[in-house]
Amino acid sequence: MRFVTALAATLCALGTTAALEKTANAQEILLTGPLKGQPPARNLRLYREGRFEIAPAMSFGVLDEYRHMFIAGLRLQYNFTDWLGIGLWGGYGFSGTTDLTDQINDKSPRNNLTAVNVNHGPGNTKADFGAQVAQLQWVVAPQVTVTPFRGKLALFQKVFVDTEAYIFGGFALVGLQERGNCGNAGDVNGTACNTPASFALQSRLAPTGTFGLGLTFFLADFINLGVEYRALPFSWNRGGFDSRGGGSNLDFPDQKITSDDRTFKFNQMFTVSVGFMLGGRKTSD
Amino acid sequence: MKQAGRWLLFAAALSVLPSTALAQKPGGKPSKPPAGAAGGATGGAAAAGGGEAVDLDSDQPPKDQPKTDTPPADTGGGGGICEIDPSACPKTADLKTEAKKEVKAEVYAVQQNPVLKYHRFEVRPFWGVTMNDQFVSHPGPGLDMNFYITNVLAIGINGNFYSGLNVDSDFNFQNRRATRVAVPLTEYSWAAALNFTYVPIYGKFAGFGSFIFSYDIYATGGVGAISTRPIAVIDPDNRTFDFKPKVAFNLGLGLRIFLTKWLAANIEVRDYIYPEKLEQLTIASGPLGKPNDPTSPSNPNTWYADSVTITNNIQMNVGLSIFIPFSFDYRLVK
Numbered sequence: 001m002r003f004v005t006a007l008a009a010t011l012c013a014l015g016t017t018a019a020l021e022k023t024a025n026a027q028e029i030l031l032t033g034p035l036k037g038q039p040p041a042r043n044l045r046l047y048r049e050g051r052f053e054i055a056p057a058m059s060f061g062v063l064d065e066y067r068h069m070f071i072a073g074l075r076l077q078y079n080f081t082d083w084l085g086i087g088l089w090g091g092y093g094f095s096g097t098t099d100l101t102d103q104i105n106d107k108s109p110r111n112n113l114t115a116v117n118v119n120h121g122p123g124n125t126k127a128d129f130g131a132q133v134a135q136l137q138w139v140v141a142p143q144v145t146v147t148p149f150r151g152k153l154a155l156f157q158k159v160f161v162d163t164e165a166y167i168f169g170g171f172a173l174v175g176l177q178e179r180g181n182c183g184n185a186g187d188v189n190g191t192a193c194n195t196p197a198s199f200a201l202q203s204r205l206a207p208t209g210t211f212g213l214g215l216t217f218f219l220a221d222f223i224n225l226g227v228e229y230r231a232l233p234f235s236w237n238r239g240g241f242d243s244r245g246g247g248s249n250l251d252f253p254d255q256k257i258t259s260d261d262r263t264f265k266f267n268q269m270f271t272v273s274v275g276f277m278l279g280g281r282k283t284s285d
Numbered sequence: 286m287k288q289a290g291r292w293l294l295f296a297a298a299l300s301v302l303p304s305t306a307l308a309q310k311p312g313g314k315p316s317k318p319p320a321g322a323a324g325g326a327t328g329g330a331a332a333a334g335g336g337e338a339v340d341l342d343s344d345q346p347p348k349d350q351p352k353t354d355t356p357p358a359d360t361g362g363g364g365g366i367c368e369i370d371p372s373a374c375p376k377t378a379d380l381k382t383e384a385k386k387e388v389k390a391e392v393y394a395v396q397q398n399p400v401l402k403y404h405r406f407e408v409r410p411f412w413g414v415t416m417n418d419q420f421v422s423h424p425g426p427g428l429d430m431n432f433y434i435t436n437v438l439a440i441g442i443n444g445n446f447y448s449g450l451n452v453d454s455d456f457n458f459q460n461r462r463a464t465r466v467a468v469p470l471t472e473y474s475w476a477a478a479l480n481f482t483y484v485p486i487y488g489k490f491a492g493f494g495s496f497i498f499s500y501d502i503y504a505t506g507g508v509g510a511i512s513t514r515p516i517a518v519i520d521p522d523n524r525t526f527d528f529k530p531k532v533a534f535n536l537g538l539g540l541r542i543f544l545t546k547w548l549a550a551n552i553e554v555r556d557y558i559y560p561e562k563l564e565q566l567t568i569a570s571g572p573l574g575k576p577n578d579p580t581s582p583s584n585p586n587t588w589y590a591d592s593v594t595i596t597n598n599i600q601m602n603v604g605l606s607i608f609i610p611f612s613f614d615y616r617l618v619k
Binding site: 083104113 | 462465487488491492493497
């Protein structure tokens with residue numbers, strides 16, 4: 001009986017001990033020794049902090065319909081910290097016609113059925129269809145870049161490159177040329193959309209947003225290679241067609257070219273760049 | 286009952302001791318331990334010696350260390366070897382020379398591959414989207430299964446399922462209506478391939494300076510089949526196409542970001558290259574309803590284009606990689 005009582009008392013006390021320990025462990029871990037207060041990484045190469053970057057860039061459109069889109073541009077960026085920078089990306093756009101455009105140009109009949117939609121000369125003679133499709137002329141985009149990930153890349157275990165992954169987002173102004181309005185009184189391309197003059201391109205400014213992500217490979221303290229994906233979504237009338245504006249739900253042609261004929265396109269592009277870093281590179285403690 | 290009271294007192298003492306040792310203020314500067322009551326690592330030494338606490342981090346020897354008049358065995362740092370064999374005792378000058386020698390310590394940029402794939406299976410379910418077909422998109426689920434023969438080389442099979450998921454885009458219809466030009470379209474049913482995968486690049490990233498994850502980049506390629514058929518847009522009243530498998534080659538590049546040692550997020554771009562028989566753009570001029578008449582629009586032989594078109598179906602596949610077995614052992618210690 002004594003033994004049982006003693007055992008019960010001991011177990012009771014140990015239980016209390018365990019309970020007390022749980023309470024006591026619920027405090028912050030106090031790191032002592034040589035690691036106390038130390039940063040997670042020492043002598044980290046700070047490629048961006050306090051530095052300015054000039055990066056000539058070339059962008060290539062993806063899933064382009066009537067024109068292959070190219071943008072020769074430049075990214076300017078100042079980095080407040082190693083992970084946060086503001087900058088400006090912009091460029092001049094040029095393009096070439098796609099196979100679809102060439103086929104339409106060759107095969108589309110020029111007659112009354114296509115007179116509103118396909119470029120033609122007097123008397124429904126053939127005219128260049130490529131001249132009526134929209135093209136991006138320039139882009140300017142102030143943007144914020146956040147670089148949360150830093151690391152290195154091993155290639156065949158022989159070449160090691162400091163690498164960073166970043167995301168960016170900003171506001172973009174897109175200068176483009178698309179078929180001008182026609183069909184209404186006062187429209188820039190006239191009141192009839194079946195005349196050759198109605199296919200002329202007009203300039204327009206399209207405000208939109210832009211965002212994307214990319215990788216930077218630092219070849220040296222002052223130079224890097226970049227690859228990035230960028231989305232530049234907005235609505236535009238890429239083919240120069242009368243495809244909307246009529247019917248109860250505006251989904252049918254109305255023999256006019258207006259803003260109703262613009263359709264949303266999630267414009268996408270890949271960019272390659274060579275970045276030059278200005279200013280001395282710092283090193284973390 | 287008295288015995289029980291003693292046990293209770295003993296147990297109470299047990300319960301008080303550890304809780305007192307941990308009861309320091311979070312973030313506060315630890316106070317200097319009093320003699321004989323030091324906590325943590327020094328506590329045991331103090332208790333055992335019954336005297337002042339020993340600071341293990343200190344460069345100074347304990348105060349009560351017995352002094353001796355005996356000098357060290359030698360000043361050359363040889364220790365006991367100098368007493369046993371003076372000829373083997375290194376000279377001070379030798380040590381200085383040795384210290385000046387350049388040491389070429391081999392330090393790998395990525396010290397230890399955090400995820401070994403050797404002799405592991407990778408099961409990778411994914412969702413694919415079309416990247417290069419603005420007319421018909423071919424989204425659909427897929428599955429990759431690879432066995433890693435070495436840490437960087439794998440052999441495996443890959444399958445895609447598209448049936449019923451092909452999307453004939455609105456753009457396509459509007460283009461046809463506006464220009465009176467029909468673009469031949471194709472839809473897919475399934476694809477399967479035998480592949481080899483090579484992992485030439487791997488590395489690690491620090492996220493926000495607070496956590497580290499590893500990744501690798503792989504190249505893959507193989508051969509298999511893809512089952513496709515034209516979508517009848519030129520003469521939909523008379524033409525009904527069946528799915529037919531074609532030989533398809535594929536090449537791809539992918540990125541895996543390891544979330545654990547057995548789970549990774551995965552994104553890859555893969556190009557399926559195959560010969561396609563598109564829909565014939567003209568309609569046969571013969572009589573209807575005579576499928577055996579070589580000039581009839583009802584004859585299936587008049588439905589296909591005369592030539593074969595090499596088609597690229599570029600897909601972006603996003604999925605998860607699951608490595609089996611879930612764990613592995615390193616051959617060498619870290």
